[in-house]
Amino acid sequence: MRKRFVQAPGGAGERPAVSLLRRAEGVDLFFVGYGLLIVALVAASYLAGALRILPTDPDAMDFELLLAPPATAGHLLGTDFMGRDILTRLILGIQAYFLPGLLAVAVALVPGAALGVLSGYRGGRSETVVTWFMNLVDSFPRLVLILLVVAAVRPDIYTIMVVVGLTNVPAAASLVRGKVRFLKEKNFIEAAEAIGLPLRTVVLKHILWHHCRASLIIRATLGMAEAILIETSLSYLGFGVQEPAPSWGNMVQSGANYFLQGNFWPSTAPALAILFTILGFHLLGDGLNNLLERKASR
Amino acid sequence: MTARWIRPVARVLLREVAVTALLLLGVSVVVFAILGLAPGDPFGVLLEGQASADAGAAGVRESLGVPTAWHAQYLAWLGGMLKGNFGASIRTGLPVLGEIVRTGKNTLVLTLGSLLVTLLVAVPIALYAAIRGTNRISVPLTMAAYVVSALPVFWLGYLVLYVVMHAFGIFPLGAGFSGGSSGPAAVYVLLPVVVLGVGNGTLSEVVRHLREEMERVLAEDYVRTARAKGAPAWRHAFKEGFLLPVTEIVASKIPFILGGAVIVEQVFNWPGMGRMAWQAAQDRDFPVIMGIAVAAAVFVRTGSLIQRFVYVAVNPGASREGPARRAA
Numbered sequence: 001m002r003k004r005f006v007q008a009p010g011g012a013g014e015r016p017a018v019s020l021l022r023r024a025e026g027v028d029l030f031f032v033g034y035g036l037l038i039v040a041l042v043a044a045s046y047l048a049g050a051l052r053i054l055p056t057d058p059d060a061m062d063f064e065l066l067l068a069p070p071a072t073a074g075h076l077l078g079t080d081f082m083g084r085d086i087l088t089r090l091i092l093g094i095q096a097y098f099l100p101g102l103l104a105v106a107v108a109l110v111p112g113a114a115l116g117v118l119s120g121y122r123g124g125r126s127e128t129v130v131t132w133f134m135n136l137v138d139s140f141p142r143l144v145l146i147l148l149v150v151a152a153v154r155p156d157i158y159t160i161m162v163v164v165g166l167t168n169v170p171a172a173a174s175l176v177r178g179k180v181r182f183l184k185e186k187n188f189i190e191a192a193e194a195i196g197l198p199l200r201t202v203v204l205k206h207i208l209w210h211h212c213r214a215s216l217i218i219r220a221t222l223g224m225a226e227a228i229l230i231e232t233s234l235s236y237l238g239f240g241v242q243e244p245a246p247s248w249g250n251m252v253q254s255g256a257n258y259f260l261q262g263n264f265w266p267s268t269a270p271a272l273a274i275l276f277t278i279l280g281f282h283l284l285g286d287g288l289n290n291l292l293e294r295k296a297s298r
Numbered sequence: 299m300t301a302r303w304i305r306p307v308a309r310v311l312l313r314e315v316a317v318t319a320l321l322l323l324g325v326s327v328v329v330f331a332i333l334g335l336a337p338g339d340p341f342g343v344l345l346e347g348q349a350s351a352d353a354g355a356a357g358v359r360e361s362l363g364v365p366t367a368w369h370a371q372y373l374a375w376l377g378g379m380l381k382g383n384f385g386a387s388i389r390t391g392l393p394v395l396g397e398i399v400r401t402g403k404n405t406l407v408l409t410l411g412s413l414l415v416t417l418l419v420a421v422p423i424a425l426y427a428a429i430r431g432t433n434r435i436s437v438p439l440t441m442a443a444y445v446v447s448a449l450p451v452f453w454l455g456y457l458v459l460y461v462v463m464h465a466f467g468i469f470p471l472g473a474g475f476s477g478g479s480s481g482p483a484a485v486y487v488l489l490p491v492v493v494l495g496v497g498n499g500t501l502s503e504v505v506r507h508l509r510e511e512m513e514r515v516l517a518e519d520y521v522r523t524a525r526a527k528g529a530p531a532w533r534h535a536f537k538e539g540f541l542l543p544v545t546e547i548v549a550s551k552i553p554f555i556l557g558g559a560v561i562v563e564q565v566f567n568w569p570g571m572g573r574m575a576w577q578a579a580q581d582r583d584f585p586v587i588m589g590i591a592v593a594a595a596v597f598v599r600t601g602s603l604i605q606r607f608v609y610v611a612v613n614p615g616a617s618r619e620g621p622a623r624r625a626a
Contacts, residue, residue, distance in 0.1 A: 027432060135317075135602075136324045138550075139595040143557030147579040148329065151587045152336040229450075229499065233561055236452050237576060252453050259456045260463065271453035279448040282502070
């Protein structure tokens with residue numbers, strides 16, 4: 001948090017793309033490229049699933065071809081224990097977390113940014129209140145909190161993702177608060193206030209848009225990875241998406257019996273999907289962080 | 299030497315304990331409020347299908363001495379908890395506190411053991427990457443940590459189970475901490491501990507945090523001065539570059555590890571608090587899930603208390619800071 005931004009009072013935060021790329025390390029570029037590829041794949045598969053452009057019918061069972069290995073004719077990724085096409089079910093499984101995940105990210109970032117600005121800009125009593133709130137939320141293990149909500153109201157996935165988002169509010173808030181505290185001392189904010197710009201402009205444009213944009217996007221990629229993890233874990237535990245509707249978590253779970261008998265694939269295919277996707281979001285966040293935040297500061 | 303930091307440490311510790319107590323009070327309010335959202339109430343379930351449920355409910359409430367108003371219910375629950383009475387499980391009828399202590403021991407072994415595993419794996423990787431920078435060894439090592447962390451922990455559990463079953467011919471399920479008299483007991487305990495330690499997403503975050511902090515500290519002027527003088531840089535970087543980040547990340551990861559324990563206990567049939575929480579959510583066993591949520595929060599807050607204590611002990615000047623500031 002030292003001299004992170006070299007500020008000129010006019011062009012805040014704008015840097016030419018060429019110098020950014022030159023300074024970037026190859027590893028980070030690779031991470032970001034891989035992450036963007038995964039994001040594109042997930043988004044495309046989500047659209048394909050939503051529009052029902054699927055290789056086969058996800059519920060069609062082929063009892064001649066139970067537990068077929070990958071690259072079987074007609075089933076690129078093989079079939080599961082009921083002879084259903086795994087590729088189709090993987091694509092459709094994205095429905096289980098895509099929109100709920102976006103909801104979780106929005107629920108985390110919007111109040112998080114608001115609380116961060118409030119406590120960082122105002123300080124004093126509002127900061128104390130926000131800190132207490134953050135510590136309170138952080139006192140709950142997320143999965144235990146979700147199990148509590150599950151016990152109380154038997155929620156659908158959207159309700160669960162609102163809870164997930166709320167548990168991520170503290171992280172977003174402390175991120176924004178740190179930035180705001182640092183920026184508040186800067187001349188250009190003081191100048192903006194001195195020329196009588198409305199508080200709204202200073203906060204929304206100068207602070208959030210110009211200086212927190214990158215960190216918030218990074219936070220969003222991590223939040224999406226967490227949402228996938230939560231959805232798959234809950235479906236695995238039997239509280240998420242229920243068979244026959246596919247979700248990556250319940251696919252791993254339903255394939256598990258066959259896994260221990262030596263039929264790895266039906267359980268491993270969704271596990272690999274989870275792996276590559278979560279890895280993609282993590283690496284995207286990490287690579288962007290290194291490119292936009294750390295390297296830019298040197 | 300000692301007198302210099304004992305006073306501020308004691309003062310801060312007192313304040314932190316008070317903060318923790320208040321936070322736990324808040325936790326109890328939140329837990330109670332969430333279950334207050336539940337449609338109907340346990341008495342409705344108890345009396346389901348009986349004629350004139352309303353009259354019956356009032357009668358049962360009276361005979362069991364359960365207050366009707368919500369604030370009276372909360373105070374009764376809170377008062378009971380403070381006296382060590384967490385109520386009884388709706389399903390089994392056993393006292394919740396006893397059950398939590400019984401299963402909590404197993405979960406404590408699982409989580410603390412897995413923390414140890416995480417640190418044993420993560421620290422060498424992070425330190426190597428911090429000292430040597432990105433090179434042909436540190437990048438694959440870091441990547442491996444990321445990959446293992448991104449794997450769903452339940453699948454990793456099945457993989458380990460399968461390998462152990464086929465390689466050693468044992469079926470390491472349902473043993474727990476004290477059980478497992480048949481077969482080598484160490485395996486029963488070690489497997490879930492290792493799976494939770496390397497899986498569950500904690501490993502990569504610990505590696506990343508430690509590496510970043512160590513890199514930052516190694517670039518500080520005082521470390522460079524120490525190097526220039528020929529003093530060991532390690533001794534000068536230890537407190538700020540190692541001790542603080544480790545306690546920081548461990549304290550902030552305890553909630554995640556407890557969440558992972560719910561899943562790993564499910565995979566390995568480990569008789570811990572996580573499995574009990576799962577069962578309680580399944581059965582809507584309110585006293586049990588409430589007790590577990592409070593116990594888990596106590597665990598989390600204890601972790602941050604220790605973290606604050608280390609922080610202040612290392613850096614007595616921090617004792618003048620505001621209440622329990624989060625580590626970003």
